Amino acid sequence: MINLCFGMQFQLPTVSERVLRGERNSLSKAITIVENEEPDYSSLMKEIYMHTGRAHIIGVTGPLGTGKSSLVDQLVKSYRLKEKKVAVLAVDPSSPVSGGAILGDRVRMLDHSLDPNVYIRSMASRGDEGGLSRASKDVVRTLDAAGFDIVFVETVGIGQTEVEIVDVADTIIVVLMPELGDEIQAAKAGLVEIGDIFAVNKCDLPGADKVLYNLGSVLSAKESGWQQRAIKVSARSSEGMNELVTAIEDHGEFLKKSGSSSAESSMKLQKELTKRISDLVISELTAVLPRDPEFATMLNRLLKKDIDPDAAAHQLAQKYILRKENR
Amino acid sequence: MINLCFGMQFQLPTVSERVLRGERNSLSKAITIVENEEPDYSSLMKEIYMHTGRAHIIGVTGPLGTGKSSLVDQLVKSYRLKEKKVAVLAVDPSSPVSGGAILGDRVRMLDHSLDPNVYIRSMASRGDEGGLSRASKDVVRTLDAAGFDIVFVETVGIGQTEVEIVDVADTIIVVLMPELGDEIQAAKAGLVEIGDIFAVNKCDLPGADKVLYNLGSVLSAKESGWQQRAIKVSARSSEGMNELVTAIEDHGEFLKKSGSSSAESSMKLQKELTKRISDLVISELTAVLPRDPEFATMLNRLLKKDIDPDAAAHQLAQKYILRKENR
Numbered sequence: 001m002i003n004l005c006f007g008m009q010f011q012l013p014t015v016s017e018r019v020l021r022g023e024r025n026s027l028s029k030a031i032t033i034v035e036n037e038e039p040d041y042s043s044l045m046k047e048i049y050m051h052t053g054r055a056h057i058i059g060v061t062g063p064l065g066t067g068k069s070s071l072v073d074q075l076v077k078s079y080r081l082k083e084k085k086v087a088v089l090a091v092d093p094s095s096p097v098s099g100g101a102i103l104g105d106r107v108r109m110l111d112h113s114l115d116p117n118v119y120i121r122s123m124a125s126r127g128d129e130g131g132l133s134r135a136s137k138d139v140v141r142t143l144d145a146a147g148f149d150i151v152f153v154e155t156v157g158i159g160q161t162e163v164e165i166v167d168v169a170d171t172i173i174v175v176l177m178p179e180l181g182d183e184i185q186a187a188k189a190g191l192v193e194i195g196d197i198f199a200v201n202k203c204d205l206p207g208a209d210k211v212l213y214n215l216g217s218v219l220s221a222k223e224s225g226w227q228q229r230a231i232k233v234s235a236r237s238s239e240g241m242n243e244l245v246t247a248i249e250d251h252g253e254f255l256k257k258s259g260s261s262s263a264e265s266s267m268k269l270q271k272e273l274t275k276r277i278s279d280l281v282i283s284e285l286t287a288v289l290p291r292d293p294e295f296a297t298m299l300n301r302l303l304k305k306d307i308d309p310d311a312a313a314h315q316l317a318q319k320y321i322l323r324k325e326n327r
Numbered sequence: 328m329i330n331l332c333f334g335m336q337f338q339l340p341t342v343s344e345r346v347l348r349g350e351r352n353s354l355s356k357a358i359t360i361v362e363n364e365e366p367d368y369s370s371l372m373k374e375i376y377m378h379t380g381r382a383h384i385i386g387v388t389g390p391l392g393t394g395k396s397s398l399v400d401q402l403v404k405s406y407r408l409k410e411k412k413v414a415v416l417a418v419d420p421s422s423p424v425s426g427g428a429i430l431g432d433r434v435r436m437l438d439h440s441l442d443p444n445v446y447i448r449s450m451a452s453r454g455d456e457g458g459l460s461r462a463s464k465d466v467v468r469t470l471d472a473a474g475f476d477i478v479f480v481e482t483v484g485i486g487q488t489e490v491e492i493v494d495v496a497d498t499i500i501v502v503l504m505p506e507l508g509d510e511i512q513a514a515k516a517g518l519v520e521i522g523d524i525f526a527v528n529k530c531d532l533p534g535a536d537k538v539l540y541n542l543g544s545v546l547s548a549k550e551s552g553w554q555q556r557a558i559k560v561s562a563r564s565s566e567g568m569n570e571l572v573t574a575i576e577d578h579g580e581f582l583k584k585s586g587s588s589s590a591e592s593s594m595k596l597q598k599e600l601t602k603r604i605s606d607l608v609i610s611e612l613t614a615v616l617p618r619d620p621e622f623a624t625m626l627n628r629l630l631k632k633d634i635d636p637d638a639a640a641h642q643l644a645q646k647y648i649l650r651k652e653n654r
Binding site: 041042045046048049050052053063064137138265266269270272273274276277278279280281282285286289295298299302303305307308309310311312313314316317320 | 368369372373375376377379380390391464465592593596597599600601603604605606607608609612613616622625626629630632634635636637638639640641643644647
């Protein structure tokens with residue numbers, strides 16, 4: 001009011017300015033904007049992007065029930081003792097229909113709820129293909145720009161999410177445990193390839209050494225030259241936590257020294273840009289198709305089994321293929 | 328040889344002709360052609376598609392470890408007693424990197440291996456988005472055309488696969504069990520919406536009645552009018568199998584009588600056609616993009632943080648947007 005009386009210009013700071021200052025409420029608001037692609041999304045990313053690239057992004061994945069959340073909880077404690085600012089993003093492969101979340105509805109990590117240097121957020125992937133990927137990348141960027149040193153991204157590792165966490169994180173921790181069933185043990189195959197570090201959690205259960213031994217025979221040096229490591233841990237007793245943190249830090253150092261960090265960034269950005277352009281083209285296509293009378297005609301022919309789906313798609317795609325000058 | 332001596336024209340039957348006759352070796356070959364989109368794929372689908380629409384397609388899904396395979400095994404037995412020809416397609420959400428399968432590497436259903444009226448096939452989804460959907464639809468069509476009365480499609484239910492099985496199957500069985508962990512119980516949320524019938528397997532374990540009771544409170548009538556059912560079963564002791572088969576048959580009858588079968592077919596085909604056209608457009612786009620110098624320029628700007636990914640994609644998409652006459 002006083003300002004106005006003196007006729008002074010007074011501009012409120014934008015959400016992104018507040019995020020960059022580390023204001024917590026604005027951070028939550030910004031993440032919601034990013035998650036839902038609200039109208040301010042584009043301007044927010046524009047202002048935030050140049051401030052990214054400082055945080056160490058740590059992906060934590062593995063089968064259901066291996067204790068990922070408890071382990072992340074312990075890791076948060078370890079990094080807080082090192083006075084690092086820590087954020088956790090729990091991404092749920094939730095139902096595409098209801099949006100119901102697997103991890104999100106639990107009351108998490110109450111220990112940290114009063115610590116201003118810990119920020120925890122759940123996010124549903126909503127089942128839209130690539131949605132996990134787009135939104136989680138941008139949320140991680142927002143946390144990075146907000147000044148968090150460490151950002152954990154926690155997902156259930158199965159199928160597509162395995163690929164996506166590789167696109168988001170610098171370091172991947174795969175969490176396993178003894179006594180997993182047949183199917184789940186076999187599911188490790190996909191996880192073994194993406195992991196930088198394997199945490200065999202609940203190591204007080206019988207069979208932990210066997211899991212470690214079996215892992216030992218399949219671990220190898222990744223393309224980057226990084227030698228995969230397996231570590232026995234117990235999120236309950238904190239056993240092995242120091243070793244795990246050391247392994248994470250070693251991998252962070254390795255990325256910097258080997259230069260594979262920047263090579264990977266470039267590859268990831270190329271992939272992301274391609275995906276984003278594809279999404280824009282497809283979103284236009286799906287808006288246009290239902291209004292096309294030829295589409296309706298083709299659908300009728302399909303129902304009468306007068307043409308098969310493959311042939312129908314090829315015929316219609318001719319019309320919708322990209323502009324000639326780009327080919 | 329004799330035919331040739333007399334100068335007669337002799338044409339070998341095509342793969343699709345052999346499939347339609349129910350020849351087993353040709354069926355396996357045809358499925359491989361479909362799965363890998365080999366050169367003959369388009370002509371095969373063209374010849375087969377008009378012979379589809381007769382089989383009852385039953386999707387079986389649920390969390391890892393609930394005993395889906397054993398239950399399907401029992402269902403195969405039940406339908407064989409009714410003298411139905413039965414096929415099983417096990418679709419694995421395998422690693423996109425290795426193609427390593429969760430379900431596929433087990434020796435399955437040895438009981439049926441000599442029965443010419445049972446056909447069992449495993450298929451890896453290979454992690455390509457929509458790949459499960461496209462290939463499994465076409466493989467199911469191939470089995471349908473080959474004369475199988477019942478086709479089971481078995482997948483692990485988590486995230487995206489939940490949607491995809493709905494697109495493939497007429498009737499969805501969700502397999503649950505007592506004593507699932509916290510996370511897995513919550514994951515049911517997505518499964519509850521898609522299930523027509525819920526089989527609470529391993530019902531000899533403690534807690535089966537509790538699962539049934541909890542299910543009872545969330546089951547409801549689906550949009551089609553079908554009232555969801557929950558049934559206690561034991562694949563081991565065959566308890567509840569007759570009830571389960573009756574429920575499946577009731578649902579099949581319901582689909583026919585209510586006409587929701589043909590309404591759903593139309594919706595599914597519309598979705599499939601849109602997806603196939605999108606895939607064709609995207610496959611052209613991803614071939615063209617890396618050769619575009621503007622793409623390389625944009626990538627450099629991204630690496631220098633001179634532009635953000637969202638803005639970069641919008642700028643480039645302008646160029647690649649569909650032909651004007653279609654807008």
